[in-house]
Amino acid sequence: MTIRHPGASWRGALAAALVVTICIGGIGTSGDARAEYADVVINNYSDAAGMRPVIFPHWFHRIRFRCKVCHADLGFQFKAGGNEINMVKIIDGQFCGACHNGDIAWSVENCNLCHSGKPGTPTQVHESTIQKLAIQPQAGGQQ
């Protein structure tokens, strides 16, 4: 008599489902965008305001600042689109405005240097694992 492990069938099904999801994810995301790893697209309000979405290049910033400057001192959450950043806050010296004030980095009148994305590009962390796995981010952004 063959004794089957009681969890074997659902585990097999789960494994098959995961492999299929992974394969679809791999095919689905190897296409057009090949931006730099960890580039963040922020498009909470830009499209609606008729501006290009913001592209935040992590690579450029981490040459100049350690993670803790923005993520501890300035209070940026580890979540693309999860910080409720708007231009009023930036002009007030919060978030990007702590440096982008014409003193440490270029000031806010250089709109197009940050708002440089293709219109309609959704909020995302480029090349992130969850983007590659094609797991849909929850409303409000992606970790």
Add this chain to the structure above:
Amino acid sequence: MPFRPTVLIALLFASMAPSTPHAGEWAKLAEDGVHDPKGPAIGLLQQPGDALPNLPGDTAGNQVHWIKALRTGVIQPRPNLDPAREDRRLDKDIYLDLYGSMPSVRFPHLAHTEWLDCTNCHDHLFLPKRGANNISMFLILQGQQCGVCHGAVAFPLTECSRCHSVPNNQAQRIVAAIEAEEAKRSAADGDKAAAPTTNSESPSKTPTDGGKAKTK
């Protein structure tokens, strides 16, 4: 056949690998698929290919070994905007996953605190207590726990052996030695606590900070 998550994870990495560009190739901003090639920023913004080839190379992520770049002084990123703000470091390795099918994980606090502050991970991502966090590759792959950064900005999850880097038996010996040392210290503190002079050095006696505030 027993269920083997490692097989799944290996398949997963195989599926992620092809879209990673080869070492030494950085897309031009106008061709990267997210910047607007017709926008006025193209031509003004620095290209990754102008900055990153000057840094120590790597085979994943930005093709930059960021820890090496920092430690060799090739880059000198600021640790704070306000010089009065303390730049905290902790040189303490944590050994995890001692009995799994993969080699054990060595988590180096030093490499992490050179970039990050304690509050970035403690306590909302990780409780400062070994064994208290139920760390799982399935959660990490979904962008939780270590996956908040690894797989988003720090080296990606294709680099298994950078975390799973210590043979299990070796890690078990190290952890046994650490626990013996902690037990000895705890017993010594217990003796001191019986006397009028008190010393709150022991993590086990002060669960609220869990030894996190210690710098050595």
